[in-house]
Amino acid sequence: MKAKTYKDLSPSPRTIMTPGPVEVDPRVLRAMSFPILGQFDPEFTALMNETMGMLRELFMTDNEWAFPVDGTSRSGIEAVLVGLIEPGDKVLVPVYGRFGHLLTEIAKRCGAEVVTLEKEWGYVFELAELEDAIRQHRPKLVAMVHGETSTGRMQPLEGVGQVCREVDALLVVDAVATIGGIELATDRLLIDAVIGGTQKCLSVPAGMAPITYNKRAEAKLQARKKIERGLLLADGEDDPLLRPIQSNYLDLSQLQDYWSPARLNHHTEATSMLYALREGLRLVLEEGLEARFARHREHEAALVAGLEAMGLRQYGDPSCKMTVVTCIEIPAGIDGESVRAMLLDHFGIEIASSFGPLKGKIWRIGTMGYSCSKRNVLLTLGALEAALLRHGHRLEAGRGLQAAMDSYKI
Numbered sequence: 585m586k587a588k589t590y591k592d593l594s595p596s597p598r599t600i601m602t603p604g605p606v607e608v609d610p611r612v613l614r615a616m617s618f619p620i621l622g623q624f625d626p627e628f629t630a631l632m633n634e635t636m637g638m639l640r641e642l643f644m645t646d647n648e649w650a651f652p653v654d655g656t657s658r659s660g661i662e663a664v665l666v667g668l669i670e671p672g673d674k675v676l677v678p679v680y681g682r683f684g685h686l687l688t689e690i691a692k693r694c695g696a697e698v699v700t701l702e703k704e705w706g707y708v709f710e711l712a713e714l715e716d717a718i719r720q721h722r723p724k725l726v727a728m729v730h731g732e733t734s735t736g737r738m739q740p741l742e743g744v745g746q747v748c749r750e751v752d753a754l755l756v757v758d759a760v761a762t763i764g765g766i767e768l769a770t771d772r773l774l775i776d777a778v779i780g781g782t783q784k785c786l787s788v789p790a791g792m793a794p795i796t797y798n799k800r801a802e803a804k805l806q807a808r809k810k811i812e813r814g815l816l817l818a819d820g821e822d823d824p825l826l827r828p829i830q831s832n833y834l835d836l837s838q839l840q841d842y843w844s845p846a847r848l849n850h851h852t853e854a855t856s857m858l859y860a861l862r863e864g865l866r867l868v869l870e871e872g873l874e875a876r877f878a879r880h881r882e883h884e885a886a887l888v889a890g891l892e893a894m895g896l897r898q899y900g901d902p903s904c905k906m907t908v909v910t911c912i913e914i915p916a917g918i919d920g921e922s923v924r925a926m927l928l929d930h931f932g933i934e935i936a937s938s939f940g941p942l943k944g945k946i947w948r949i950g951t952m953g954y955s956c957s958k959r960n961v962l963l964t965l966g967a968l969e970a971a972l973l974r975h976g977h978r979l980e981a982g983r984g985l986q987a988a989m990d991s992y993k994i
């Protein structure tokens with residue numbers, strides 16, 4: 585029998601303007617092609633330690649623990665929640681979009697008694713609403729999203745950490761979409777654990793989830809570990825509420841031992857992904873956090889100026905818009921999916937639709953990491969204008985790009 589042959593891999597060039605995954609800097613792609621080192625090779629463990637230091641800078645923290653979990657961002661969220669939630673714990677999740685529901689879902693699987701606080705999509709919570717709910721419910725843990733990519737909104741976190749300390753709750757934040765693009769000062773905001781993402785503003789492929797957590801979070805982990813070893817319980821006693829961590833792969837206490845100087849073997853570290861993350865972090869730190877946040881704001885301003893000049897309306901409360909995601913209403917009578925297909929098939933440009941109640945109602949344009957550039961913004965505006973005209977939408981040709989060029993002072 586003749587062996588079946590397969591074509592060479594040759595992905596089409598794309599301009600990716602979605603809220604992830606986004607384009608990856610060629611330096612990161614090159615780093616991924618370097619030779620493999622053994623996971624206990626001192627040269628590799630030195631790279632692991634160096635990456636931990638870089639992650640501390642990214643998360644703006646002095647925490648001892650900052651390392652990546654192998655898996656997509658969701659693995660980081662799950663590792664943190666499954667480690668910090670004991671069955672029966674009360675957990676408060678303020679939900680203002682799809683990813684709040686993900687936190688709820690994972691917390692329930694951890695056996696938590698979950699209390700949700702819901703906000704209409706397109707808006708975020710006032711500090712007072714969060715304070716009241718935290719004081720009323722006195723949860724063991726509060727889990728919330730920093731930047732909701734589903735709605736393009738960002739929840740201000742000033743003051744939330746203080747109330748959590750008041751009731752002795754841990755504060756866990758999903759900063760998957762914001763880390764490296766919008767400031768998140770972990771220590772200043774008194775956040776106990778943060779999960780970041782690679783494939784969004786860090787512009788590294790999906791496959792790792794950088795996390796950090798402080799001593800308060802670690803204390804909870806360590807206590808559970810002692811229970812697991814039977815150290816806290818008298819002979820034969822079994823506390824029904826305190827149980828060992830319900831995961832092996834995502835057992836944060838074991839992951840911590842693996843990233844500690846003891847290097848207790850857990851999984852095999854994803855060598856090439858670590859190279860990628862390290863190079864991605866090197867790019868971020870070379871650019872400088874402040875300069876990087878400013879770059880994201882600059883391109884967002886040009887994109888928004890262009891879209892508005894085309895007569896397109898933004899979705900959601902403008903006062904809490906994420907700089908790295910811009911949501912626009914699909915004009916009446918226009919088939920949003922047909923426009924997206926035209927952009928992808930004929931211009932090689934990808935923008936995103938949305939989920940649940942917003943499906944078919946809005947487009948989401950990401951300006952994240954390496955994808956966040958003048959070239960990409962201008963190309964996207966030009967292509968979107970052409971596709972809209974082709975779909976019979978009436979707009980004044982040329983105005984969008986001119987407005988963006990004004991914004992760039994071209």
Ligand SMILES: *Cc1c(COP(=O)(O)O)cnc(C)c1O
Binds near residue numbers: 658659733
């Ligand atoms: C993208 C995203 C996630 C999920 O990340 P994966 O890498 O797909 O697992 C979680 N939270 C937020 C806010 C996101 O934007």
